[in-house]
Amino acid sequence: MINFKEEIAKQISKATNISEQELETYVEIPKDKNNGDYAFPCFRLAKELKKAPPVIANEIREKLILDENIIDKVEVVGGYLNFYINKKLLAKEVIKAVNEEFGKSDIGKGKNIVIDYSAPNIAKPFHIGHLRSTVIGAALYNIYKILGYNVIGINHLGDYGTQFGKLIEGYKLWGNEYDIDKDPIGELAKIYIRINELCKQDESVLEQCRYNFKLLEEKDEYCTKIWEKFKDLSLQEFKKVYDLLESKFDSWNGEAFYSDKMPEVIEMLQKTGELKESQGAEVINLEDSGIDTPCIIKKSNGSTTYATRDLAAILYRARTYDFDKALYVVSYEQTLHFKQVFEVAKLLGIDKKYTDGLEHVAFGMVLLPSGRMSTRAGNMIKLEDLLNEAIQRAKEIIEQKNPELEDKDDVAKKVGIGAVIFNDLANSRIKDEIFDWDTALNFQGETGPYIQYTYVRTKSVLQKAGYLPKVEDINVDYLVDEYSQNILKLIYNFEETLVQVTNKEEPSILSRYLIDLSKAFSAFYNENKIILEDKEIQDARVYLCSVVGQVLKTGTELLGMGMPNKM
Numbered sequence: 001m002i003n004f005k006e007e008i009a010k011q012i013s014k015a016t017n018i019s020e021q022e023l024e025t026y027v028e029i030p031k032d033k034n035n036g037d038y039a040f041p042c043f044r045l046a047k048e049l050k051k052a053p054p055v056i057a058n059e060i061r062e063k064l065i066l067d068e069n070i071i072d073k074v075e076v077v078g079g080y081l082n083f084y085i086n087k088k089l090l091a092k093e094v095i096k097a098v099n100e101e102f103g104k105s106d107i108g109k110g111k112n113i114v115i116d117y118s119a120p121n122i123a124k125p126f127h128i129g130h131l132r133s134t135v136i137g138a139a140l141y142n143i144y145k146i147l148g149y150n151v152i153g154i155n156h157l158g159d160y161g162t163q164f165g166k167l168i169e170g171y172k173l174w175g176n177e178y179d180i181d182k183d184p185i186g187e188l189a190k191i192y193i194r195i196n197e198l199c200k201q202d203e204s205v206l207e208q209c210r211y212n213f214k215l216l217e218e219k220d221e222y223c224t225k226i227w228e229k230f231k232d233l234s235l236q237e238f239k240k241v242y243d244l245l246e247s248k249f250d251s252w253n254g255e256a257f258y259s260d261k262m263p264e265v266i267e268m269l270q271k272t273g274e275l276k277e278s279q280g281a282e283v284i285n286l287e288d289s290g291i292d293t294p295c296i297i298k299k300s301n302g303s304t305t306y307a308t309r310d311l312a313a314i315l316y317r318a319r320t321y322d323f324d325k326a327l328y329v330v331s332y333e334q335t336l337h338f339k340q341v342f343e344v345a346k347l348l349g350i351d352k353k354y355t356d357g358l359e360h361v362a363f364g365m366v367l368l369p370s371g372r373m374s375t376r377a378g379n380m381i382k383l384e385d386l387l388n389e390a391i392q393r394a395k396e397i398i399e400q401k402n403p404e405l406e407d408k409d410d411v412a413k414k415v416g417i418g419a420v421i422f423n424d425l426a427n428s429r430i431k432d433e434i435f436d437w438d439t440a441l442n443f444q445g446e447t448g449p450y451i452q453y454t455y456v457r458t459k460s461v462l463q464k465a466g467y468l469p470k471v472e473d474i475n476v477d478y479l480v481d482e483y484s485q486n487i488l489k490l491i492y493n494f495e496e497t498l499v500q501v502t503n504k505e506e507p508s509i510l511s512r513y514l515i516d517l518s519k520a521f522s523a524f525y526n527e528n529k530i531i532l533e534d535k536e537i538q539d540a541r542v543y544l545c546s547v548v549g550q551v552l553k554t555g556t557e558l559l560g561m562g563m564p565n566k567m
Ligand code: ARG
Pocket: 116, 118, 119, 120, 121, 156, 157, 158, 310, 313, 328, 330
């Protein structure tokens, strides 16, 4: 598509002799539509030219030789030049550009992005915080990918640590009393509570547990076998959630994967002289970097830590993936952990490119209105149940609205799961989110189902028309009205929106965009008759519907949601 910012910069450059590249960075999109489609603020030039911005604006205006095929008009308002782009050109460019591949680009070519997300803990419930991580991580994954980056999605499973020494001991003592195969995570949780109790009463049991973990670290056959069983059973449980979400990962290297890679890290840290003994533990003090809490590398009992494993992972990922960015989609509760780890990583002697590329993509909590949703202790809820309930509720709504619908189960799955996913992505990630069924599943609110519903409307228009006109037959004279133009401008900005997501690691920018596009479509649909006598007008409007549908579908799928054709 034509680059309007660039065209405007080109024209101003001719009038000012300032470089096009510089000028292009100044061009902005005004918040208020009454200020044109693009604005050029002259404030930045005021210093250089030693003139007041409105004077500069008028001078440039006089010298501008406008290309009318690109710009309809320019207005000077205060220190701004407001540009109105040629409406027909916009329409032509957009309808020509949109197809199934729309959004694909090579902006990211040659760049590697590692995304660490989901990462539930073995033998513990997959909780709603992990769901957020999974959903945000997957959206980022898809968006980087469509922009042409090479993306590596890693599920850094929590499958290691001293707690496994305890679980192994508990299993050894009472394994036959529990039906672990039936409800692995529930039963292992019970064993874990029971063994912890026993450890409190009996120091020798605690010793044995620590020893078990040591044996595990040394690859003892028996311990490894039990640990693998826990891992397999837990993964089977997690898989139920991943299947519902259709999550995929390129790597399942969890914490245990780094067990043989930590000695190198510890040695490297020792060499820097920064590794200090503190109450029997080995730590790195980070006060000079403004972090009060030291990073523990080795506990007093000699075992390694979550932080040490993350350091080994950074080293491994730098070497294996040569990443430009390594994103960690993890709750804000771990802010301190990542600050420490990223700071200590600077001591590993890796290229600055890598340490600069480390980023904690933090997100807020999911708050649950109390009631039947918190089936487990505290606010732990079984995610599989939550997702299945979403599907069930979606099905009830669909049943009511459209009893005749075919493939109700498939549609209910897309709508129910889509509602949960969109709810997670609707607002800026750092905000705590309230999960409320009625809000998430409202077909009229700013929700996933609303976007899906809008898409279905575009589909039904096409069905009513009974044909899809050819793009070269469209007369863009019929797409210059306000409602069509609002849609076209939004679609023109689709790629820019995706780029913004990657600049801020913020999928909600795309969520907002899809809501805006759905609203713009609703306004168009309400104001413009689409199926009518005049075939030429009908063709233009039907075509625009199909274009909107395509962008809604692509965008929604990038967020990780499915798109029904009917609902
Ligand atoms: N398993 C951890 C948890 O549940 C999250 C791991 C995040 N990734 C990482 N590289 N530390 O809290």
